[in-house]
Amino acid sequence: MTELGTVGWPPAPIKTERLVLRESEARDREAVIELNASPEVNTYLGGPRPRAELERTVPEVPGQRRDWFVVELDGAMIGTIQLKPHAPERPSDRRLEVGETELGYLFLTEAWGRGYATEACAAALDWFAGALPGEPVVLYTQTANARSMRLAAKLGFTELERFEAYGAEQWFGVWSAVTPVE
Numbered sequence: 001m002t003e004l005g006t007v008g009w010p011p012a013p014i015k016t017e018r019l020v021l022r023e024s025e026a027r028d029r030e031a032v033i034e035l036n037a038s039p040e041v042n043t044y045l046g047g048p049r050p051r052a053e054l055e056r057t058v059p060e061v062p063g064q065r066r067d068w069f070v071v072e073l074d075g076a077m078i079g080t081i082q083l084k085p086h087a088p089e090r091p092s093d094r095r096l097e098v099g100e101t102e103l104g105y106l107f108l109t110e111a112w113g114r115g116y117a118t119e120a121c122a123a124a125l126d127w128f129a130g131a132l133p134g135e136p137v138v139l140y141t142q143t144a145n146a147r148s149m150r151l152a153a154k155l156g157f158t159e160l161e162r163f164e165a166y167g168a169e170q171w172f173g174v175w176s177a178v179t180p181v182e
Helices: 026-037 051-057 093-098 116-131 146-155
Strands: 019-022 068-073 076-085 101-107 137-142 158-165 168-175
Touching: 019 116, 026 051, 026 076, 026 101, 068 116, 076 116, 101 116, 116 146, 137 146, 146 168
Parallel strands: 101 137
Antiparallel strands: 019 068, 068 076, 076 101, 137 168, 158 168
């Protein structure tokens, strides 16, 4: 499998009909703090982090990593997308064999319900498929997270298994741009 680390970073901004996916800038810091402090955004992610802690720990330019996109609408950050290395501490060797890259995303609550997550994640996956052709992407979400379950289906993720972790049922799926040969 090929690593995202071998791809030139940052890519040129990715533009969709309504959004821009770009690297982080200092002006994104307050929105990053809001994302991580929001009880609603973090309902299925272990809960919010204390705002005071985030004010101390979030760097001046947050998310300066080769796997992190800011999602921008009309010049303002509304969310983030990560195509990050698959976490090896997750249970089951089978999950590690499926793919090395995991899709993650967070959107401010005012951006929910407008199709921005679908549009942004689809654009990030398209970019990934062009950068690393044939490489799969994995996704975890709690089955109780109806919004994420719908997004996974819209993006074309295929369920591989469900399992218990963190006191809740988890969903694990895979996406690949490769078209099966008939």
